Amino acid sequence: MSDVRVRSAERPEPDALLRALADYVTGTPIQSDEAYSTARYCLMDTLACGMLALEYPACTKLLGPVVPGADMPGGARVPGTPFQLDPIQAAFNIGAMVRWLDFNDTWLAAEWGHPSDNLGAILALADYQARKAVAEGREPPIMRDVLTAMIRAHEIQGVIALENSFNRVGLDHVLLVRLASACVSTGLLGGDHEDVMTVASHALLDGGALRAYRHAPQAGPRKSWAAGDASARGLRLAFITRTGEIGYPAALSAPTWGFQDVLFKGNEVNLAQPLGSYVMENVLFKISFPAEFHAQTAAEAAMTLHPQVADRLDDIDKIVIETQEAGVRIIDKTGALGNPADRDHCIQYMTAVPLIFGRLTAADYEDAVAADPRIDALRERMEVVENPTFSEDYLDPDKRAIGNAVQVFFKDGSQTERVAVDYPIGHRRRRDEGIPELVRKFERALATRFAPRQASRIEAACGDQNRLEAMPVNEFMDLWTQ
Numbered sequence: 001m002s003d004v005r006v007r008s009a010e011r012p013e014p015d016a017l018l019r020a021l022a023d024y025v026t027g028t029p030i031q032s033d034e035a036y037s038t039a040r041y042c043l044m045d046t047l048a049c050g051m052l053a054l055e056y057p058a059c060t061k062l063l064g065p066v067v068p069g070a071d072m073p074g075g076a077r078v079p080g081t082p083f084q085l086d087p088i089q090a091a092f093n094i095g096a097m098v099r100w101l102d103f104n105d106t107w108l109a110a111e112w113g114h115p116s117d118n119l120g121a122i123l124a125l126a127d128y129q130a131r132k133a134v135a136e137g138r139e140p141p142i143m144r145d146v147l148t149a150m151i152r153a154h155e156i157q158g159v160i161a162l163e164n165s166f167n168r169v170g171l172d173h174v175l176l177v178r179l180a181s182a183c184v185s186t187g188l189l190g191g192d193h194e195d196v197m198t199v200a201s202h203a204l205l206d207g208g209a210l211r212a213y214r215h216a217p218q219a220g221p222r223k224s225w226a227a228g229d230a231s232a233r234g235l236r237l238a239f240i241t242r243t244g245e246i247g248y249p250a251a252l253s254a255p256t257w258g259f260q261d262v263l264f265k266g267n268e269v270n271l272a273q274p275l276g277s278y279v280m281e282n283v284l285f286k287i288s289f290p291a292e293f294h295a296q297t298a299a300e301a302a303m304t305l306h307p308q309v310a311d312r313l314d315d316i317d318k319i320v321i322e323t324q325e326a327g328v329r330i331i332d333k334t335g336a337l338g339n340p341a342d343r344d345h346c347i348q349y350m351t352a353v354p355l356i357f358g359r360l361t362a363a364d365y366e367d368a369v370a371a372d373p374r375i376d377a378l379r380e381r382m383e384v385v386e387n388p389t390f391s392e393d394y395l396d397p398d399k400r401a402i403g404n405a406v407q408v409f410f411k412d413g414s415q416t417e418r419v420a421v422d423y424p425i426g427h428r429r430r431r432d433e434g435i436p437e438l439v440r441k442f443e444r445a446l447a448t449r450f451a452p453r454q455a456s457r458i459e460a461a462c463g464d465q466n467r468l469e470a471m472p473v474n475e476f477m478d479l480w481t482q
Contacts, residue, residue, distance in 0.1 A: 014197050014249040017269055021156060021179075022196035024275040025187040030151050035277035037465060039147040042105055042154075044462050045285055045438055046116040047480070048445035049104045050097035051080050052362065055448060058340075059100040062225060063093045074131055076124040079480035080449045087128040091181075091235045095120025095228025101362045102224070102344050103290035105283045105426075107154075108394065108402060111161035112293070112326070113173035115279060117227035118153035121181035121235040122146055123477075125188055130474035141188070143476050144469035149184045151280045156180040158279030162272040162397075169265055171208035174230035179203040181234025182241075189242050198247030202237045204259045205251050216333050219342040282400060285426030287437045289360045294327035295350040297421035298404035302354035304419045305408060309355055313374055315410045321351055322387035322405040322420075324394040332384045340365035351406060352378040393422065402427070454479070 030036070053059045064083055065071055076090035077083065083093065095117055098104050105116045123146060130140035157180040166173060182203040186195050209230070213222040241247075252259045252269055260266060289299045298321055309316065323332075333346040343349045343365040352375045354360045363369065390403035405420035425434045442462070446455040458479045462468055468476075 012250045012253075014247075015201075015252040017160075017252060017271065018197040018200050018247075018249065020271055020275065021183050021200045022193045024155070025152060025183050025196045026191075026193045028275060030148055030277055032151075032277040032281065035151050035280045036144075036147055036469070038280050038283065039150045039154075040462065040465055040468055041285070041435060041438055042116055042150060042280065042283065043119070043147065044442045045287075046098045046104050046119050047079055048442040049099075049101060050094065051445040051449045052103065053097045053100035054080050056100065056362075058221060059097060059224070062096055065089060074135065076128040076131075077477045077481055079123075079477070080482060082482045085124075087124040088232050088236050088239070090124035090128070091120040092225075092228045092232040093120075094123055095177075095231040096225040097228075099227045100224045101290045102292060103286050103362070105285050106293040107158045107161060107279060107283060108293060108326070108400065109158070109161045110163050110165040110395075111167060111173050111176065113157055113161060113176055114227065115154040115157045115180070115283060116150070117174070117177045118157065118181045118184065118231055118234075119150065120228050120231035121185050121238075122149045122153065122188070123473075125185050125235055125238075126473040127477045129188065130472055130477070134472075134474055140472040140474050142469065143471045143473060145188070146473060146476075147469065149188055151277050152187070153180040153184045154279040154283060155275050155277060156183055158283075159271055159273060159275055160269065164264075164267075164269050166208060166264075167211060169263065170211055171263060172211045172214065172226060174226045175203075175206075175208035177227045177230040178206060178234045178237075181231040182237045183234075185235045185238035186241055189238055191238070191242060194247070195241050197249070198245065199234075199237050199241040201247040201249065201251035202241065202245075203234060205248060206233065206237075207259070207263060214345065215330075216335070216342070219345055220339060221341045223341055223345075282428050284400075284402070284424065284428075285434060285438055287426045287434050287441060288424070289350070290344065290362045290365075291350045291360060292331050292345045292347075293402060293424070294324060294331055295347045295404065296424040296426070297402055298323065298327075298347055298351050298406055299354050299360050300421045300424060301404055301406040301419040302351045303358060303360075305406060305416055306355055306358040308416050309408050310358065312410065313356065313378065315412065316378065316381055317409045317411045319351070319355075319378065319382045320405075320407050320409070321347060321382055321384045322403075323347060323384060323390060324403065325386050325391040326394065327390075327404070328384060328386050334379070337370065343370060346379075347384060347404075348379040348382045349375065351382065355406075355408075390422075400427070449482075
């Protein structure tokens with residue numbers, strides 16, 4: 001007789017992660033003033049990145065409705081544009097804008113990512129809800145609700161990332177954007193504990209995008225809209241869940257068919273610590289450079305060395321860049337770089353440009369600047385090595401450093417000092433130094449899109465914590481309408 005296994009059709013108990021996410025979204029209050037203050041700056045910084053991205057046709061060609069004419073009067077607005085769209089497509093638009101230039105916030109751990117990517121779903125849904133409420137004579141949600149949802153989305157994405165490395169099995173971090181957006185959107189839609197477990201299970205059953213579009217030899221612009229796509233998908237799943245669709249309690253743990261067996265090599269996806277407001281409080285802002293975060297301090301070190309080497313480029317024998325293990329694995333690239341998305345993930349390119357020009361801007365990744373032969377000439381003389389101390393401090397939860405060091409050696413045997421930077425200006429340890437620069441980044445971004453009077457109104461609304469938190473979402477979004 002053949003060996004026949006009888007499988008029970010009794011539905012299992014929910015996976016522990018699903019329960020923890022639902023407990024957090026529906027039952028854990030956010031009580032940290034620091035988290036709310038940081039979330040306000042995060043909102044400003046994220047929208048600033050979106051405004052800057054509107055200068056680039058490669059981004060704007062993807063914006064608007066799915067098909068021409070599919071606008072939605074009274075729908076969700078896309079800041080800095082005239083679009084009014086269904087909230088799911090608006091979430092894609094906002095998400096693509098804020099990620100386009102690789103300039104929004106970052107979280108580095110076993111998995112890395114950009115938690116403000118979730119603003120696509122959060123802001124689009126909140127604006128849709130607010131406009132609908134006003135039309136129906138009800139009180140609209142306020143911006144404190146948006147900040148709360150941001151804190152929760154940051155926490156879900158970031159805490160899962162602490163000890164679970166999806167990139168090591170070839171999956172892209174945007175799967176965590178989809179999961180976080182799905183959970184917090186369900187909360188904003190009034191979902192209960194069961195609803196959040198349900199939507200989290202659907203987000204996990206979607207699997208994960210592959211990282212092939214982030215790495216040589218085929219890095220490309222999909223990495224700039226992948227998170228917008230994930231955030232929009234999370235919102236779509238939230239709407240599906242609120243119709244009463246059932247969940248799948250062993251989406252993670254089901255033998256053979258679950259996420260862990262199929263995609264995570266049988267490892268458990270777990271939470272390193274309870275969910276609260278840790279991630280928002282410790283998030284990393286990209287303030288000085290639109291560059292992949294593992295290279296932020298390398299670019300800063302190169303800026304320091306620029307005056308010493310700019311007039312001696314032909315005399316350089318070699319340049320040594322010390323970085324973390326993650327930096328070596330992700331952004332150490334040789335050979336031709338085919339497009340801006342390739343260049344902003346190359347530590348050699350992001351070091352060469354500030355050494356030569358004393359700057360690193362989004363425009364420096366475009367073909368016109370990349371054609372300068374001095375950039376590739378310097379890249380060919382660079383050695384990228386792992387510094388074990390940088391790797392250790394990178395993973396230390398009490399430090400969360402992102403160290404790099406740069407030193408230039410000349411043909412005559414002389415050399416510059418070794419410039420090491422452990423913490424970028426966007427780090428929590430440099431908040432006092434970084435926040436004024438973040439505000440200036442915000443103001444410069446507004447000036448690229450709005451007339452002075454409108455920009456001043458936005459600055460006034462965002463510049464006061466209490467005023468912003470109390471503002472109805474629809475009134476906040478009115479300020480950003482073109």
